[in-house]
Amino acid sequence: MGATAGAVWGRVEQQDFRSRVRGTLLGVSVGDALGAPVDVLDLEEIREAYGADGIADLVFAYGRRGAVTHLTQLTLFSVDGLIRAQVRRDTGAWHPPTDLHRAYLRWASTQRDWGPDERRKDDGWLAREEWLYARREPTRALLIGFGDDTMGTLESPKSPAELGPEATARSAPFGLLVGWEPQLVVQLAVECAAQTHGHPTAYLSAGAYAVIVHGLARGESLDAAVQRALGLLAARPGHEPVSGALQHALGAVRQGLPTAARVEELAADGSADGVLGAAVYCALVGEDVRHGLCLAVNHDGPSGATGALTGGLLGALHGETALPPAWLAELEGRPTLLELADDFAMEMTQGPALHGPGGSSPGWLVRYPRA
Template sequence: MGATAGAVWGRAEQQDFRSRVRGTLLGVAVGDALGSPVDGLGLAEIREEYGAEGLLDLGRGYGRRGAVSHLTQLTLFSVDGLIRAQVRRDTGAWHPPTDLHRAYRRWAATQRDWGPDERRKDDGWLAREEWLYARRDPTRALLLGLGDDTMGTLDVPKNPGETGPEAAARSAPFGLLVGWEPQLVVQLAVECAAQTHGGPVGYLSAGAYAVIVHALACGESLDGAVQRALALLAPRPGHEPVSEGLQHALGAVRQGIPTPARVEELIGDGTAAGLVSAAVYCALVGEDVRQGLCLAVNHDGPSAATAALTGGLLGALHGETALPPAWLAELEGRPTLLELADDFAMEMTQGPALHGPAGASPGWLARYPRA
């Protein structure tokens, strides 16, 4: 794998990129926080609890408003792993899937430990964030896939029958590798998804979602981004459910006023392919971010994952300033999300100044150790 090297970033380009990085990560988290309180509820139950229009504002989940689930936790560790991979590139031992697996194993430790272990100096700063040491309904596939040091690969994937959306929902950060060629973004997302979701629907949905985010972060339209994903999926064995779902989402846009029934039809049996297609639909038809996210939440399917996927798309498309400020104000972990987003943007635009041949920043290497 490789990335476009030697790119020169102007100030305006850096500012736009940082806004899209922030928007993507905050969008995932806001969607997750909006959907988590009603995850597992049917539409009738949501309306009974929140009124005829359903859930239109942050509710209480995990004991507070604005709380996030394991989907946001894992997205943060995706970012951490990508930064660590870039830092390790200087050593010549560069294999991003391995760095991502190590990052996900650090997340797995937060699900079983009481708090940070200060003796693990190589864990970096994110693993020392105490608020992440909260078990937020991680799925069995995640806990099994990351339960030991053996890394799943496309040749020998973990959970080979798993088709759930969790791998796709943590894959938005791969799309923020805007200096990479799209086919490499797909490949990295697919390889990392196979560490927990070894069914083709599970890992190819992650690749499709990542490359859609990638196109949006590069300034393309959402429709054009989906067309790019379809072209890159076509040669891959087992792509048909994912491709058909995306095509169905594009066709549904022309079928009139958005309804929960249309979202549910796209979600289907709740595989990653269905949720990614539903998220694309919600992002396409929502008049603004708030409406798109509310559409992604109010239906009979999985609300948190659908809204998290939708939020990542809308954040990459519009940047952070398009997200509802009142929701951001109550979002759990917002300082951590912003700090990590800005670190990612700085690494991707100015990495050589932080750890290049001319010298290294000790503070940066303490945050993102090469070990």
């Protein structure tokens, strides 16, 4: 698999990249938080509870405003796993899916344990963040997939009939590997998705989402990034539902003003391909980030996952400053999100200065142990 070369980054490029990394992670989380309170409601129930326009602001869920769910939690551990994979590469142990699986097992511990276990020094700093030790409606596929140490693979996937969007929703960070070739981004996302979602529709949706984010993080338009994803999907068996959903989303843009009914039609039964298509549509037609996210959560389908995917796309496209500041101010775990985003950006742009032949930073290796 490919790698990111740190020596080619100028200061302006580093600042732009950091903004897009922050935007992606904050976007996923804000979309998740906006949609979480209405995830199980249909549009009529949403409007009955929040007015004719539906939900238009962060509201209470899990005892606070701006609370996030397992979708954000797992996205954070995706980032942690990617950093650890880069650090572990120094040892010659270069198999990112394994490092991601270990990261997801650390997430699974947050769903079982009361709090961090200080005796597990190799867990790194993220697994010691107490606010993450909260069970926020993880699906059965996630609990089964990460319920033991056996890693699902494409040859032997976990839950081979699972079509849900959860693996797709944790895959935005793979797209931030901007120094990788697009086909390798797809492959990594697909392999990691198969650890919990073994149906081709689910894991190919994850691959498509990751490579769309990858295009946006490299400065492409959303339409161009989707077209690239379609080209890469075409060679993979079972791609038809995912390709069809993306093409449907592109076509829907030309069908008049955006409506909740159109988002619902795209999301269909809530499977990964439909939610991906709906998110792409919302990101394409939104007048701004706020409008795109509100469109993504006010419909009969899975509001949380659609909001999270839409937020990741808009954050990667526009950077952190385009996100509504009032929402960011109330977002659960924002300091952790920003710290992790900045660590990821630093690792990807300046990794050799943190760990390499010339020496290693002890503090960095405490945060992201090689073990």
